[in-house]
Amino acid sequence: LIALGASQGSLLWFGGGLVLQGLGNGVAVPPLNAAVASAVPIEDVGIAAAANRLLSQVGNAFGITILTLAYGSRGGGSTVAFAVGGALSVLAVVTALAMEAGDAVDGLGSRAGGSGASRRAAASGTGDRVERSITIRMRRARLGAHQRGLPHARRRAPNRLGPAASDRLGSSPRPARPRGARAGCEPAAATVRGADHLEREALGEADLVGERDRVELLGRFGISTSSTTARPARRSVGARPSRTRPAGAAAALAAFGAPAPSPASGGGTTSSRTLMRGG
Amino acid sequence: VRDWRRSPPSSAAPRSRLLPLEYFSLRDFTAPILANGFMGAAYMGAFVLAPLIFLETFGSSVTLASLVMLLRTGALTAASLLGGWLAGRVGARPTAVVGTVVMTIGSG
Secondary structure, eight states: OHHHHHHHTOHHHHHHHHHHHHHHHHHHHHHHHHHHHHTSOGGGHHHHHHHHHHHHHHHHHHHHHHHHHHHHSTTOOHHHHHHHHHHHHHHHHHHHHTOOOSOOSSTTTOOSSSOHHHHHHHHHHHHHHHHHHHHHHHHHHHHHHHHTTOHHHHHHGGGGGHHHHHHHHTOSSOOOOOTTSOTTSHHHHHHHHHHHHHHHHHHSOSGGGOHHHHHHHHHHTTOOOHHHHHHHHHHSTTSOTTTOOOHHHHHHHHHTTOOOOOGGGTTTHHHHHHHHHHO | OOOTTSOOOSSSOOOOSSOOGGGGGOHHHHHHHHHHHHHHHHHHHHHHHHHHHHHHTSOOOHHHHHHHHHHHHHHHHHHHHHHHHHHHHHOHHHHHHHHHHHHHHHHO
């Protein structure tokens, strides 16, 4: 319509064509961007977006250059220039038709099987779980610092649990600990244990927050873990190391109203250690 | 961590850190990128030329020219919402094809 309006001298068609161009571009660009982003594995979405952006900027620059060239060259003019623009958008139609579904998630990885929607749901679920796992590990690292009574952690760690944890523990709000009290005393230990359980429940499985990961993460935060990890083994000589929970700890947990985790899930490695230390 | 000054291991081609070229073998990756480039070319070319044509060929006022260009940008903004909604409803490919066809009609 632009080229037609320019050749006919019709202002209405010219302006209408311009607005229609805006409409078409607006409708086309979001699905194109989404298709690019969903064609690659999730860790490379940034790469895909950068490549997409690069080529669209190159297209912008070349479009300005080409149309201006067609407008200013001998034998050219406005009609020729906008016809060239029309040819460019025909190329855009062709390339858009060359797309496949455009909705595939994790293009390289999971091409086979499943509808687009189910794959999308699965992928988002995975991402969600990984994200939760990371959040929880960071929280656990902070709680670990809290156990050892680092000053900043002592102030902040109990609040990180949120209202759900304290509801679960049956003591809401948690009674304030005296300021000078040792960080390893029993209320704090129970808080840690409750968080532990809630985290496991949220994740649905214990392997994501294994003890090894926690130790590794604590190490990454610059916190030495040798004292905490070595302690249960040293204290319970002769017993199975680190996976056993003393009976006193179970009683203390029951007193706090928290459901006991199954022993098979390895629940309460943090709690056993803490309770042993406190009590 | 591999020492970057040494030559890469000869067994397998190393994965590029900046842009893995095997992605260009995916049509869902390459085609939308190219379409985006062409769309940008058509759109921005007209964006630069149209005010000139308004002023020189049609002899209209600067106000009218800028109003039409503003309307164009507003149409793009509103249509982006529509495009995203449509892409969620009917899929990315039909929406992109419809958008590019509308763009072609507008340009032609």
